[in-house]
Amino acid sequence: MNGLLPSLALVRDIEASEIEFMTDRMRAIQGRPGNPEGVEIARFGNAVGFYSKTMPWPAFNTVKGLSEADADEIESIVAFYEERERAVQFEAVPALASPNLLRKLTEAGFYPSGTHTSMYMRPERREERRAGAGSAQDSDAGSGTISIEALREGQMELYAAIHCRATGLPEAGIPPVAANNRVLYGRPGWQFYLAYADGVAAAAGVLFTQGDKASFTFAAVLPEYRNRGLHRRLLDARIDEAHRRGCGIAASQCAYLSQSHRNMERAGMKLGYVRTTWTRLDG
The missing domain is CATH 3.40.630.30 (Gcn5-related N-acetyltransferase (GNAT))
Structure with a gap:
């Protein structure tokens, strides 16, 4: 049963599925006449940042897809949300988040505040x-x-x-x-x-x-x-x-x-x- 074994490719597929549905959802909301929720979707290397002016909840103001290749993007990401006066959360996925990336998050003033299961x-x-x-x-x-x-x-x-x-x-x-x-x-x-x-x-x-x-x-x-x-x-x-x-x-x-x-x-x-x-x- 199932037939899918743990691998780096599988981890990427699981994360990609979440990024894809969230991107499509936010694009649909953004496409409402006049974009009343003030939705923006920004790319930072491989990472995707979601933002909403009227929806302050973390789910709508989060960064997904972060990896070691994006470690030097953290400063730019933080600035993007600060310009919009919005708190941001990052999601770090095992096997994709390196010690260097986690150190960069810590240096930027972030801490691991919770977990979620995929x-x-x-x-x-x-x-x-x-x-x-x-x-x-x-x-x-x-x-x-x-x-x-x-x-x-x-x-x-x-x-x-x-x-x-x-x-x-x-x-x-x-x-x-x-x-x-x-x-x-x-x-x-x-x-x-x-x-x-x-x-x-x-x-x-x-x-x-x-x-x-x-x-x-x-x-x-x-x-x-x-x-x-x-x-x-x-x-x-x-x-x-x-x-x-x-x-x-x-x-x-x-x-x-x-x-x-x-x-x-x-x-x-x-x-x-x-x-x-x-x-x-x-x-």
Whole structure:
């Protein structure tokens, strides 16, 4: 099962899949009339810097793809964000981040403030995944009827409501989340899903594919519907679609040892690496 062994090429593919979906997402938001979120995408050697004037959260103001070859770019990167009065975070991936690069980040006033896990798999048919999993059972499987449906065009507000309520964002965030995801609906590579529990829309998930790579970019379950198997079913639906689209690798991110991490393992995904987030001490 899986068939992909750890290698430097695999690490680069996993990171590339994340950079690709984030770049496409930010370009779509940037393309809204008048670029209301003030999105910019900048390249610094091999690294990609994402910035948003109106979205201060780290996910929209981060640098991905950093490697030893970009160690001398750190000063320019920091200046780019300082000019925009925005704190920036760097992501350092094992095997790509050298001691010299990490030293340069430290000298620039950054410290390792957290970690995040990247998972991967070769998408297979569901029957093959189940066979490879043996007798493992889903600990979050619950009673009731669960169904997965592709999001319909008029349901983006519903998606945004689940997105915000499941992740702890305020209700005021629903309209902008809807607007920034509506530009992805129907865009090549993007697919949104809703998970229903006993007929109630209770969870959402997103898939992005480009070339032979698939990314499970987002999934969240409303608090009152957790531990009922919705997250795992959303994973299965996206793996199935990635397989149907002929993807050779699928990747996703999660907090280490979280329920999402466990569900990804049960679905046949493996640990690719745990990347480090670097934040400025005075940020």
